[in-house]
Amino acid sequence: MPQRVHAQDDLQALLQDNAEMVADPSRRTVQEVLDILSESGLAMVPQFLSRWEAREVYQRDSDGVFVYVEDADADPLTLIDISTGAALGTATSREVTQLRPNGGVRRVISGALVQFQVAAEDPLQRATALDAIENRPDASHLPLLRARLEAETDPQLQDRLAIILPRLVITFAQDEAERIAAIQSLAGNVSLGARATLNPLLATELEVHAETPEGANIAEILTPGSGELSVDAAYQMLVDEGLAPALIPGSDRLAVLSANVVDGRVGGLPTATLDTEANRDQAYAALVAEGLAEPAPTAADIAASLAAYQFIEIYREPDQNITDAANEALGETEFNVGVFRFFDLSLDGISLASIYFLAAIGLAITFGVMGVINMAHGEFIMMGAYTGYVVQTAVSNYTLSIAIAIPLAFAVTFAAGVLMERSVIRWLYHRPLETLLATFGISIALQQIVRQIFGTQARPLTPPDWLAGSVVVNDVLAISSIRIGIFLLGVVFFLLLWGILNRTRLGLEVRAVTQNPRMAASMGINPDRINMLTFGLGSGIAGIAGVAIGLFSQVVPDMGSGYIVQSFMTVVVGGVGNVFGTLVGATMIGSLQKAIEWLNPSNTLAAQTYMILFVILFIQFRPRGIIALKGRAAGD
Amino acid sequence: MQVFTRNRSVPIFIGLLTLFTIGVTVMSEAYGAGLISVSFTKVLGMTLCLCLAALAMDLVWGYCGILSLGHFAFFGVGGYVIGMWLMTARTEAVVRANLEAAVIPPTQAEVSDATALQIFSVVGAEGWPWMWAASGSLFLTLLLIVLVPGALALVFGWLAFRSRVTGVYLSILTQAFTLALSLYLFQNDTGLRGNNGLSGLQNIPGADRFGQDQISVWFFWASALALGLSYVAAAWVVSGKFGSIVRGIRDDEQRVRFLGYRVEVFKLFVFTLTGILCGIAGALYYPQAGIINPDEIAPIASIYLAVWVAIGGRGRLYGAVIGAALVSLLSTYFTGGRAPDVNLGLFTIEWVDWWPVLLGLGFVLVTLFAPKGLGGLVDLLDRKKQS
Numbered sequence A: 001m002p003q004r005v006h007a008q009d010d011l012q013a014l015l016q017d018n019a020e021m022v023a024d025p026s027r028r029t030v031q032e033v034l035d036i037l038s039e040s041g042l043a044m045v046p047q048f049l050s051r052w053e054a055r056e057v058y059q060r061d062s063d064g065v066f067v068y069v070e071d072a073d074a075d076p077l078t079l080i081d082i083s084t085g086a087a088l089g090t091a092t093s094r095e096v097t098q099l100r101p102n103g104g105v106r107r108v109i110s111g112a113l114v115q116f117q118v119a120a121e122d123p124l125q126r127a128t129a130l131d132a133i134e135n136r137p138d139a140s141h142l143p144l145l146r147a148r149l150e151a152e153t154d155p156q157l158q159d160r161l162a163i164i165l166p167r168l169v170i171t172f173a174q175d176e177a178e179r180i181a182a183i184q185s186l187a188g189n190v191s192l193g194a195r196a197t198l199n200p201l202l203a204t205e206l207e208v209h210a211e212t213p214e215g216a217n218i219a220e221i222l223t224p225g226s227g228e229l230s231v232d233a234a235y236q237m238l239v240d241e242g243l244a245p246a247l248i249p250g251s252d253r254l255a256v257l258s259a260n261v262v263d264g265r266v267g268g269l270p271t272a273t274l275d276t277e278a279n280r281d282q283a284y285a286a287l288v289a290e291g292l293a294e295p296a297p298t299a300a301d302i303a304a305s306l307a308a309y310q311f312i313e314i315y316r317e318p319d320q321n322i323t324d325a326a327n328e329a330l331g332e333t334e335f336n337v338g339v340f341r342f343f344d345l346s347l348d349g350i351s352l353a354s355i356y357f358l359a360a361i362g363l364a365i366t367f368g369v370m371g372v373i374n375m376a377h378g379e380f381i382m383m384g385a386y387t388g389y390v391v392q393t394a395v396s397n398y399t400l401s402i403a404i405a406i407p408l409a410f411a412v413t414f415a416a417g418v419l420m421e422r423s424v425i426r427w428l429y430h431r432p433l434e435t436l437l438a439t440f441g442i443s444i445a446l447q448q449i450v451r452q453i454f455g456t457q458a459r460p461l462t463p464p465d466w467l468a469g470s471v472v473v474n475d476v477l478a479i480s481s482i483r484i485g486i487f488l489l490g491v492v493f494f495l496l497l498w499g500i501l502n503r504t505r506l507g508l509e510v511r512a513v514t515q516n517p518r519m520a521a522s523m524g525i526n527p528d529r530i531n532m533l534t535f536g537l538g539s540g541i542a543g544i545a546g547v548a549i550g551l552f553s554q555v556v557p558d559m560g561s562g563y564i565v566q567s568f569m570t571v572v573v574g575g576v577g578n579v580f581g582t583l584v585g586a587t588m589i590g591s592l593q594k595a596i597e598w599l600n601p602s603n604t605l606a607a608q609t610y611m612i613l614f615v616i617l618f619i620q621f622r623p624r625g626i627i628a629l630k631g632r633a634a635g636d
Numbered sequence B: 001m002q003v004f005t006r007n008r009s010v011p012i013f014i015g016l017l018t019l020f021t022i023g024v025t026v027m028s029e030a031y032g033a034g035l036i037s038v039s040f041t042k043v044l045g046m047t048l049c050l051c052l053a054a055l056a057m058d059l060v061w062g063y064c065g066i067l068s069l070g071h072f073a074f075f076g077v078g079g080y081v082i083g084m085w086l087m088t089a090r091t092e093a094v095v096r097a098n099l100e101a102a103v104i105p106p107t108q109a110e111v112s113d114a115t116a117l118q119i120f121s122v123v124g125a126e127g128w129p130w131m132w133a134a135s136g137s138l139f140l141t142l143l144l145i146v147l148v149p150g151a152l153a154l155v156f157g158w159l160a161f162r163s164r165v166t167g168v169y170l171s172i173l174t175q176a177f178t179l180a181l182s183l184y185l186f187q188n189d190t191g192l193r194g195n196n197g198l199s200g201l202q203n204i205p206g207a208d209r210f211g212q213d214q215i216s217v218w219f220f221w222a223s224a225l226a227l228g229l230s231y232v233a234a235a236w237v238v239s240g241k242f243g244s245i246v247r248g249i250r251d252d253e254q255r256v257r258f259l260g261y262r263v264e265v266f267k268l269f270v271f272t273l274t275g276i277l278c279g280i281a282g283a284l285y286y287p288q289a290g291i292i293n294p295d296e297i298a299p300i301a302s303i304y305l306a307v308w309v310a311i312g313g314r315g316r317l318y319g320a321v322i323g324a325a326l327v328s329l330l331s332t333y334f335t336g337g338r339a340p341d342v343n344l345g346l347f348t349i350e351w352v353d354w355w356p357v358l359l360g361l362g363f364v365l366v367t368l369f370a371p372k373g374l375g376g377l378v379d380l381l382d383r384k385k386q387s
Helices: A001-006 A009-017 A019-023 A027-041 A047-053 A101-119 A123-135 A143-149 A155-172 A174-184 A192-202 A231-240 A248-259 A277-289 A299-308 A320-369 A377-394 A398-423 A432-455 A483-501 A505-515 A517-522 A527-551 A561-574 A581-598 A603-621 B002-006 B009-028 B036-062 B071-099 B108-121 B129-138 B138-162 B167-186 B212-238 B242-251 B253-258 B263-289 B298-313 B317-335 B353-367 B377-385
Strands: A057-060 A068-070 A077-081 A088-090 A096-098 A204-209 A218-223 A309-317 A470-472 A478-480
Touching: A009 A027, A009 A068, A019 A027, A027 A047, A027 A101, A047 A057, A047 A101, A057 A077, A057 A581, A068 A277, A101 A123, A101 A143, A101 A155, A123 A143, A123 A155, A143 A155, A143 A603, A155 A174, A155 A192, A174 A320, A192 A320, A192 A517, A204 A218, A204 A231, A231 A299, A248 A277, A320 A377, A320 A478, A320 A483, A320 A505, A320 A527, A320 A561, A320 A581, A377 A527, A377 A561, A398 A470, A398 A527, A398 B167, A432 B167, A432 B298, A432 B353, A470 A483, A478 A483, A483 A505, A483 A581, A505 A517, A505 A527, A517 A561, A561 A581, A561 A603, A561 B167, A561 B212, A561 B298, A603 B138, A603 B167, B009 B212, B009 B317, B036 B263, B036 B298, B036 B317, B071 B108, B071 B129, B071 B138, B071 B167, B071 B263, B071 B298, B129 B138, B138 B167, B138 B263, B167 B298, B212 B242, B212 B263, B212 B317, B242 B253, B242 B263, B253 B263, B298 B317, B298 B353, B317 B353
Parallel strands: none
Antiparallel strands: A057 A068, A057 A096, A068 A077, A077 A088, A204 A309, A218 A309, A470 A478
């Protein structure tokens, strides 16, 4: 048969042989065509199938030749040869017929396509094929994937295969040992895909049985009234199964009583006396005796019904070896998930600690070193954040605007700090508690002025793209880049301040003025100048912290008050008067808060409450903080 | 009666307060000429409560030297305690009225359940939280108004003074305390209706027959009485030997300790007493305000309390009263929209917006230039008389 030989190396001829089935396929006949096409081994087949599925194949009416068109919207259409890709001339849309396989047929086609795509050169296509298999797994995919697993080189796809293949094996393989091996291969895998594969294996159904059923794969026998199954729910199950009479709810009983009131009496009792449960029971019993109401089961009835039946959770999967293996595998997974959660939590704690540290570090200088209670510290943070916002309205490149905003915020708040020190604070160094009142006044005035300028609604401070994403380790563990950025900023600040205070002339003078201003003055240091610079430095740092904080939280006029108490606590817990103490304090408070949140994840307010209570108790044992120093600040 | 002779301000203060009370009554809608509206009567009554809280603050800070930034927490707690009773009684009355139409009378449990549903459905909870156990009884509520703030102050004060936390650290600790309390109250599942707070507190059970015009005057009287009695009590505490020791603690705690006095006990007494006074003030304040929510306990409220005392003059009882009355009445005036706007040509100063700025700068100026507060003016008068 020469034609047949010819057909095998030419797609067009092959299609022409089955022209009718190609042009007008049904779900049943299309499989036949697909088999022929796959057996042919022609290189053009996958492309044809995908375009067929996408309704991009046309048939020329004049001679029945199958073609692609270059641009479906053009008129006339440019026809392209299926086998060679060469132009075949043009035709108007009336001269060709578009093949429109229906949805069912297209699904069969895409199923057949998968076998080609799975082995395609382009990793993107292979990924698409895996998507298709994940969405509609089929027994026929099993050998395909098995073959692929060894050949796959892309590590990401390898990981996906390692989950999808076991899933198919578990679902479609007949051999128990093979299924168990597949389950075990997923043990400890924390990805959502692996967990989604294993969890359904352990799905149970709660059933009521008079006796323990033979051969059932029992997960657990529940006792009514235990944590998993309440008495009410258990009894309701019996009622639903028709094994026990329904309870009469109080509202129904009341309705029956109300309906049977005759001359102000129900069941022999005047209605006015029916304001107690006992009297109502009595009246209802009287109605039952008269046949006017359904009898209600008593507590003893309920107990007897419950005792007569067993409430059994039965696995949907009948094979106990499979469920055992799945339980074991999931146990391992849960352990790993727990480990990663712990890492996740620790990282959360560290990033929260970094935020507290940034918010408090300026205060560690003004309060810790100088002993000034600056209630306007939060407002310096707020001013920094608004500086960032203003810069962003002027400079549209986010990276550049952040780069400008950070030094600018420092300059603005440094100036504000110096102004405040010169005009107010310096008169109050002998009355530290009163700096609190004066700076509080400044704080509410500043808040209101900002409210006047910028309005009350939140202003956006958008992080640049490279800070907006997150580093994903796996489905459990992911860290947002902004938090990494803030952590790094915290580290830089710490090193910088530690360096300034311990390794520079300025730092030496600051410490000298802190410990004994008079002696420092007699040694030729100008305490006025040092106080001014120190206060400016603390305020400027608050401004930079404001830019960082504004990047992930809302920029609003009263944002500072949210950080002020926390900042003071951080400084006090850490130990007043040194930067290292603030670091320790922030780490402790931040990680503690996250740990408490972990115990009660739905409630961050409770975590904050308990954290503060802990701090209050902690002060009992270390009133001077974790790292206590001597000096002016520690002396009062 | 020694109090009246030793502390000259007591007879003057009581006299002025009596005159003021009579004046307000004569001008009220319910019992007089109707020159003072019901809402303004309430404002005046509430101001007296704030004065009482400031008086307590003055005792603890101005006389004992403990700058507590958490005393408004006790004020709020007192309000919550009375609020639970008021809200329960009020809601129960409404529920009973609703159930009256039924053929069969409701059981006690049904009324209680329906009341709980009405109160707590807003936070998605059912049934009574344990904290509301006393809310059905006026007697227990009155007892708790004293006991709860007192116990809180006692425990906190004991913890703080025992470990000798002083000065700035104590201030920050008290601030943390009030923040913790306010955050706790903000939660929906603590049984105090989260940030909804308690509402409808102006409806006094059993007083439905009387209008708000009368009730407002009664509460004004009660507030005046509480302030007057507390003033006398405070004057008694600060005069005599006890007062000397307390002031000694303020001026030099170590020296008083070396003299053999148990400083911690004195501090704890003053702290607890003032906590109770604040609780009573709150319990009188919120039925006049009509609503309480956790925002009231926020740290900023307690700082305001300190600022009032500072403006009025620390260490003199009338100073606290003057400061609280002045600032809170001025705030009401300026933020109530009654103050005329100032037109500067290019720019119009609207006081609703600019009052906080003025207030803030006022704090700064008073702190810098009048460390003795407005009460310091009285010293000037005294000096002139003597010379």
